[in-house]
Amino acid sequence: MKVEKISELTTNRLSVYLRCLRELSSQGVLSVSSDELADRFHLHSAQIRKDLAYFGEFGVRGVGYYVEGLIDHISKILGLDREHRVGIIGAGRLGTALADYYHFSHSNFKVAALFDTESSKIGTKNGEATVYDFREFSDVVERLKIDVAIIAVPANFAQEVFRRVVQAGITAILNFAPAPLKSEVNIKLKTVDLTNSLESLSYFLAQSEETNGAGKILNVRAKRKRTAAKNAK
């Protein structure tokens, strides 16, 4: 075990391992080797061993990892042994859908409140969570002990919402707005860009068309200079 900085790639994988281990547990499996885990999600066994070894010696040589014990360890490492309370800013379609999604994914994340500025939405219920006025964000955060924020507002509001969220003392933020938020130290900001995800699929489609279809990729170098010059208008 080292006292190195743990990469986010590692913690992401821990969360994936955990899901798998829970399934194994429900199937009554007692122990599992890194090799077995590796081919569930197509990863390398050494990677799994390294990820786990950062945090301690959880395995037993010649045997593997005991499923129940490992679940406990990973849960504790990820801080999933205690409940987190989530506030979702933006009670539009996306915000309410996320509220639902997380509500039913019976995890340690409880959606405690939604926030919006539109008066027609304020006061409505969404499952068990009420929609509050975003102008009272700080107060509600304190009262409901919210420690995680999800931003689900249009891009042009995102930076301002982010500022207010940080101001209210929230340090962990999941952002769904397609905006390049300027973050700060000691604030964990994670952006999920739904448009981006589709566009990168589009690139793949464009590539396979080119290779299946007529022209080979990028044999157009000569043209480029002219194009750039022309763009000057």
Add this chain to the structure above:
Amino acid sequence: MKVEKISELTTNRLSVYLRCLRELSSQGVLSVSSDELADRFHLHSAQIRKDLAYFGEFGVRGVGYYVEGLIDHISKILGLDREHRVGIIGAGRLGTALADYYHFSHSNFKVAALFDTESSKIGTKNGEATVYDFREFSDVVERLKIDVAIIAVPANFAQEVFRRVVQAGITAILNFAPAPLKSEVNIKLKTVDLTNSLESLSYFLAQSEETNGAGKILNVRAKRKRTAAKNAK
């Protein structure tokens, strides 16, 4: 310009650049340097130049990049110069929310259809898209010329849905089910794991508690061996 394999990290960034360039364009900005772009989203300027240089010499030395021209180039590279037609499998809360989201993000992705197996949902409208019976997936895909699929079903159905989607000839798939899908060559599968995203925030919170609070990180090595042994039960 090289004829190397382009990393997905690069294409993701291209999509981010594109959004920024469109904004600049709407502000009437004519040209922009890699340095200016770099501090919009806090990136390194060399990175931006490299990303672009993979595809051609779009810049002008001493000047920068012409905004309009670069928008055209990136759009073409990402295949956003033509429309894509999306089918969403799973007409639950998440599926319909995504349908809405993509419908209003006036991009080149048109949600052409949703799919479900629940008879109460089949035939209903969702914005402009109808919910079809998933059992007729292949037919509808062909008829509506769908080329991108979004999987928004519970985890336990995901692998089977994935199989059917591939069978119908779809090669680009965005998956929201928290399941480790086994993919194939020539199929582009991208998974967005909403639970995962929150759990990695949780790790961050757990860390900052430890450092702010009592114990320093991981001074518990000695305990570990005992714990592992005990887990054997």
Add this chain to the structure above:
DNA sequence: TGATGTGAAGCGGTTCACAGCC
């Protein structure tokens, strides 16, 4: 014997630094 834990090697992506060009 069989699987872990881990230095060392390998690899891919980012940053540096500067030649080349406008």
Add this chain to the structure above:
DNA sequence: GGCTGTGAACCGCTTCACATCA
């Protein structure tokens, strides 16, 4: 002079290979 395009250096993550231990 200023900014791009790019080889070289750098850095961090992944994979290898093997000593270690139940």
